[in-house]
Amino acid sequence: MSHDLVAISANWEHLSGHYKLLNTIGEGTYAKMKWGQHIPTGTEVAVKIVKQQGFANLHRLLLREVSRLKALQHLNIVQLSEVIDNEEPFFLIMEHMSGGNVLDYLKTHGCKKAKEAQGVFRQLVPAMHYCHQRGIAHRELKLQNVLFNSKMNAKIADFGFSTKFSASKLSTICGSPFYAALELFLGHESDGPAVDTWRLGVMLYGVVPGTLPFKGSTWRQLGQQVLQGKYAIPFFLSLKWKTSKKN
Structure with missing residues (x-):
């Protein structure tokens, strides 16, 4: 999906209705990365789930990351396909990097x-x-x-x-x-x-x-x-x- 067309949604129902969450593939201080599947197309994706509570300025950093990824279209930069800006948590839907x-x-x-x-x-x-x-x-x-x-x-x-x-x-x-x-x-x-x-x-x-x-x-x-x-x-x-x- 083109970065100019990155969708921004704002509810958990949208996530559960469009994506199936599978195994956890990574976890950090404030975020968890899960392997997922886009239900309508079967496309594999990576879902970055970010818990913002207790981390000052984290939402600002997330919006910065979204802004950068939307502006950058290169074969060797991970692609962003959708943002679900829920109050808690925040979801980034990205291409699945299986390696x-x-x-x-x-x-x-x-x-x-x-x-x-x-x-x-x-x-x-x-x-x-x-x-x-x-x-x-x-x-x-x-x-x-x-x-x-x-x-x-x-x-x-x-x-x-x-x-x-x-x-x-x-x-x-x-x-x-x-x-x-x-x-x-x-x-x-x-x-x-x-x-x-x-x-x-x-x-x-x-x-x-x-x-x-x-x-x-x-x-x-x-x-x-x-x-x-x-x-x-x-x-x-x-x-x-x-x-x-x-x-």
Whole structure:
């Protein structure tokens, strides 16, 4: 369904009348993702069920995610088909990504070969370039927010922390600290596309050895590693790959 035609409904009856909820495929602090089926067509979908009670500003973040997904139409960005803006809970009906997220894939199947990782990032980099051309920075790129469909094509998800950017710098720090860019640890304002590009680099490192480059239990510890550029390059990587990482 075209993002321009994303339907916005406002009642539980609409959900139960049009969608059959099946297994839970993921769960976070405030949201649960269920595998579902669109009853009239039999199409498989993912239903994001968000409980807003007790989470300040969550509704604003949800509307931001809806706005971004409606504005973005790219083969490697998860598609939104319908929004059910119930007071409690809030539902997002999205395309079903049966391959799960990259982090879970790595846990189950082990790290990817360098050539396979390159194939994944040939999909992600153009998708992020597409976002940046439209003035949108994701700001929460991480392995959990890249999903595989049944054909193992990678798609970017979760635009809740995304923002519109212009010539001015961004001052807000958000997202997982393990992917945070250098300038954030320095306390500087940041450039949206640059922050996303750094996060892509951290992810690229992560899919090959299966671990992230920077580790620490506190923001300070992470910052020290990032500022000093301290990370290990696994012995099994090719010389060409090691050189590209260093550059």
